[in-house]
């Protein structure tokens with residue numbers, strides 16, 4: 014059961030990191046996501062602030078438009094500040110599809126995954142990486158691989174992304190989301206390490 | 215965080231529905247490989263053609279198992295480049311993988327210039343654009359849409375725009391580059407020069423470069439041919455106020471006063487004619503107007519030209535004698551970027567007339583002739599008859615190109631709404647703000663538009679003003695139209711094919727054009743089903759299919775490989791008289807000088823310098839400054855300034871200054887390069903720097919922009935081309951202008967250090983440029 018919640022968490026985070034669509038706007042507007050996040054009780058997560066910000070929208074359409082403009086601004090163009098590319102190789106090699114992306118692709122390959130043909134983002138995009146953990150969590154005997162992936166492929170750069178998001182954000186949504194994801198991921202790794210230490214003892 | 219479902223639900227009873235709702239949420243970034251999948255394709259080498267500049271050298275893309283482009287090599291079977299590439303060609307993968315590239319169609323949500331966009335789908339983007347275009351056409355006519363293309367990638371969209379019915383298509387290749395040269399040569403020989411310039415490097419005995427910057431304006435093929443000619447012992451005369459890369463290889467360097475080239479050319483003609491050195495038989499048989507020309511240049515003696523150009527008369531004489539000695543194997547390079555002073559078509563004509571006197575047009579060692587290559591166009595519906603043009607080509611500027619148009623003419627028309635309002639611009643792979651002078655006017659013109667669409671790869675400055683941005687796939691990710699090269703001794707065709715998949719949602723130009731056509735009801739103009747069908751059709755006359763040439767990327771057509779005139783047969787030039795026109799009745803009829811006349815330019819105001827600009831082998835126009843490798847080699851441009859002048863002004867090599875032009879426009883800071891290798895009246899910088907789009911993280915605000923100092927142009931009355939070297943700048947240091955006292959008139963001697971292993975060539979510089987006590991040898 015616990016695994017089920019963890020698995021939905023990763024799926025939800027992935028959803029939050031993809032380009033906003035109507036479904037996401039619906040889930041946010043109807044408080045589905047905030048209720049879920051609130052129940053996760055993530056440390057430092059000020060869910061009430063997000064809830065009240067979401068309440069300022071009169072319609073799902075208005076919310077969707079705002080999220081799409083902000084997503085474009087932060088992760089696609091951003092002006093006048095530098096934007097916050099959401100893929101790993103930007104932080105490692107300052108290019109799309111850098112060597113670090115290839116490493117990520119090798120890991121996907123190992124588990125028989127590849128980026129869908131209609132997905133335009135590079136394989137090391139945060140949303141795809143979170144989706145990968147979610148997909149792995151549906152497979153048996155992959156827990157260690159999931160943790161290793163989170164630790165080495167996501168946590169290694171996500172705080173730099175957070176910094177850029179905080180600098181450029183025009184609405185509170187993405188700073189909140191990224192911060193929540195970071196806390197969740199760190200905690201996830203810590204839980205694993207505690208378990209591991211316990212097992213060794 | 216380790217919690218059970220029960221605990222979780224307890225913590226948030228209202229979250230009860232959340233789990234079931236979230237578990238049905240759709241995300242689909244990852245897919246399983248199909249059953250039986252056995253791994254990726256092995257590493258591949260895919261031939262295509264480069265587009266880091268417009269020369270389109272042959273490349274081989276090395277792709278790894280993930281489909282990632284690892285490196286680019288030269289294609290050894292390419293007939294002009296033989297496996298060689300320049301620095302830019304080698305760095306192309308960094309443009310494809312540039313994190314700043316345009317990734318999705320974007321619609322403006324803020325004010326123009328604010329840079330605020332929303333990502334939209336291709337459907338939304340194309341529907342928005344075509345709805346607007348239809349409305350504009352209905353209200354103002356098809357001609358109220360202006361199209362600014364560049365390169366072969368824009369050909370499909372250009373075809374679409376012609377089908378749409380607009381005559382207003384203009385690219386800078388004419389008015390900001392080689393148009394005036396082509397006008398001059400066409401009026402003289404009946405043919406444009408074309409690309410690449412057909413100078414017979416293989417057979418020439420003497421090359422004459424007048425403002426030609428081989429080595430800085432790099433085309434790998436031409437560089438190779440040039441290097442081979444030098445190695446073979448061909449001589450070289452370089453006319454340039456600047457000690458260019460080519461000047462460093464020259465036997466004679468003529469650092470004339472900027473803007474006096476026509477005087478030098480007339481004096482050379484004088485010597486050739488009055489000393490009976492010209493090719494008499496060639497002129498007698500194939501030219502008209504010799505007597506008028508002879509009379510015209512009678513007073514254009516070397517002494518007369520020496521006074522004007524600042525060159526010693528003896529040097530003018532010696533170089534004319536060299537030409538006389540080697541004719542007809544003298545290759546006068548027609549030049550490429552010739553939009554200098556606004557009298558450029560007449561200078562082009564003077565160069566063509568000189569070529570005629572040397573008997574070297576259509577002869578080995580001179581200018582060879584272009585050949586035909588059959589590549590039929592795919593059948594298409596007929597274009598509607600377009601309305602009158604707005605750019606002045608064929609009317610205000612009688613010799614302006616109807617094919618390439620006049621960009622500045624179109625900007626003027628949009629700005630002044632004269633002769634009629636232009637309501638939409640589609641800019642395709644062109645950089646209108648950086649490539650057309652007077653960028654303020656261009657921006658004011660954009661302000662007048664109802665629709666401004668930019669199709670591009672990177673977010674250049676113009677992107678900030680766009681209503682709609684369409685991301686094009688890079689040259690490494692797409693098929694383009696067939697590239698046919700007629701100006702090769704054996705003409706050939708080359709294909710561009712995808713080496714990697716288009717990144718993000720970028721799309722190839724053929725797809726954008728075909729999809730747009732569907733929405734405009736112009737499907738009849740794109741009757742092919744796939745791009746492969748289209749290319750197969752074009753290749754059919756060459757007896758090949760696309761598949762058959764995909765492994766080499768090239769097909770040569772050697773049916774008639776003799777690119778020279780056969781003098782045993784009658785020769786008819788495509789001029790009005792059927793002869794080479796030394797005297798042009800056509801020009802006379804239009805009220806222009808039938809034979810070029812030297813007209814002095816405005817003097818450089820005291821305390822100012824004439825601003826010259828040019829190329830570097832590391833960058834192409836304003837296009838490559840954000841490429842990580844090229845930016846690493848050359849992040850900024852420098853300002854060349856004469857060392858004697860700099861000493862007088864107390865300027866130090868490497869220090870930063872600003873420039874202020876005659877209209878009080880200030881540049882960003884630029885570093886000084888103090889050198890004796892530039893005329894004291896002039897300063898020089900490489901074009902394309904100080905990118906003003908903050909979206910270009912590497913290029914943004916690096917160096918100074920020459921374009922932004924061009925608030926004035928002299929428009930060539932024949933071609934409509936913009937003479938851009940008519941702006942003057944002064945040096946600003948710490949906010950204060952640095953003033954010169956008294957005129958400076960002597961070119962310092964250029965001290966060149968040669969490695970002992972490099973064979974020393976004697977460079978003849980004018981005596982006046984040599985300091986007392988030093989011999990010519992050290993130069």
Ligand code: SF4
Pocket residue numbers: 264265266267268269270271298299300301302303304432433434435
């Ligand atoms: S000259 Fe260089 S940049 Fe231009 S096409 Fe050739 S290799 Fe590419």
